[in-house]
Amino acid sequence: MSVSAVPGGDRGRKPRVALFVTCLVDLIRPSVGFAAVKLLEDAGCTVDVPVQTCCGQPAFNSGDRGTARDLAEQVIEAFRGYDYVVAPSGSCAGMIKAHYPELFADDPNWLPRVNALAARTYELTSFLVDVLGVTKVDASYEGTVTYHDSCSGLRELGVRSQPRRLLASMEGVTLVELNESDVCCGFGGTFAVKYSDISGAIVDAKTKHVSETGASTLLAGDLGCLMNMAGRLSREGKEIEVRHVAEVLAGMTDDPPIAAARDPRRS
Structure with a gap:
């Protein structure tokens, strides 16, 4: 820095x-x-x-x-x-x-x-x-990950290459690109409540693409998107971990993945 x-x-x-x-x-x-x-x-x-x-x-x-x-x-x-x-x-x-x-x-x-x-x-x-010119984070994560580009970050702020650049600097991470990574996950805040049928169809398509990557972990930068996708993957019985990219970049992955059951022995 x-x-x-x-x-x-x-x-x-x-x-x-x-x-x-x-x-x-x-x-x-x-x-x-x-x-x-x-x-x-x-x-x-x-x-x-x-x-x-x-x-x-x-x-x-x-x-x-x-x-x-x-x-x-x-x-x-x-x-x-x-x-x-x-x-x-x-x-x-x-x-x-x-x-x-x-x-x-x-x-x-x-x-x-x-x-x-x-x-x-x-x-x-x-x-x-x-802004800070960070090119490497001091963390590791073993596994294959894929990344969903959240709508607001991508379209309003131009966030796309930055998380990928940081992930590429980590030991153990293999990034597999997600088909239609820039397409909405179906959350959209109140959209998911007002138009639940449309939202469900959109997230179904998204989780299909996630599964096709073969990645063990799905990452994104917006918790709303992550909760939406994690919930659907869980209901589909898919054993794909879902995490916020910050958790992986910081090496702070002790908490269960999003939508996963918490181990009662650690409560």
């Missing part, structure tokens, strides 16, 4: 990074948050986890702009003063970076602060590779 990554060229100072944990990570898979902290600290950052709330994406996608804006204002306040804001989620980072400016476009009092926050907000693997 080069100290020139600090905004303004303040050499000799570690970048001060605020982790946007995300609701799903906080409530469902905290290990992803701890893995993100480890990766950021290993890369030379000072990491804080401010008291935070939802980014507002569910409300925004449902057309409730008032609630989305109320939540966004809380996020903007909570993440003031940091060099960077990093999220282990393309969808949440995409909400802040791509859609907050849209949400506040007609408000000249808020827009400068919104644009400033958007400019320093990144998805985790993109931040490590594109």
Whole structure:
């Protein structure tokens, strides 16, 4: 990591990074948050986890702009003063970076602060590779993995090569590309609830492609996608581990895979 990554060229100072944990990570898979902290600290950052709330994406996608804006204002306040804001989620980072400016476009009092926050907000693997220049992670993982490109990270933030580059630096990992890796998994937040039949058909096609790779582990960068695919693979009886890419990159894979039963002896 080069100290020139600090905004303004303040050499000799570690970048001060605020982790946007995300609701799903906080409530469902905290290990992803701890893995993100480890990766950021290993890369030379000072990491804080401010008291935070939802980014507002569910409300925004449902057309409730008032609630989305109320939540966004809380996020903007909570993440003031940091060099960077990093999220282990393309969808949440995409909400802040791509859609907050849209949400506040007609408000000249808020827009400068919104644009400033958007400019320093990144998805985790993109931040490590594109900002900090990380080329190798000090972890190993034995097995064949395949990778699903989550819609928001790919299309809103350009996250595709970065996780693959980091995985390629690890010992023991063999990456097998997934057919139609850039096609939606069928989650889409509230989409999966409103249009469950369509969502089910989409994830069926996705898990078919996952099985065809022969990989023992499925990785992605968004927990919502991972939960959706892991649930369907489990119901299909497929013995394919599903993990967030941050867990593997950080070497923190002691927790059971997503949707797998926890060993009661370790509770």
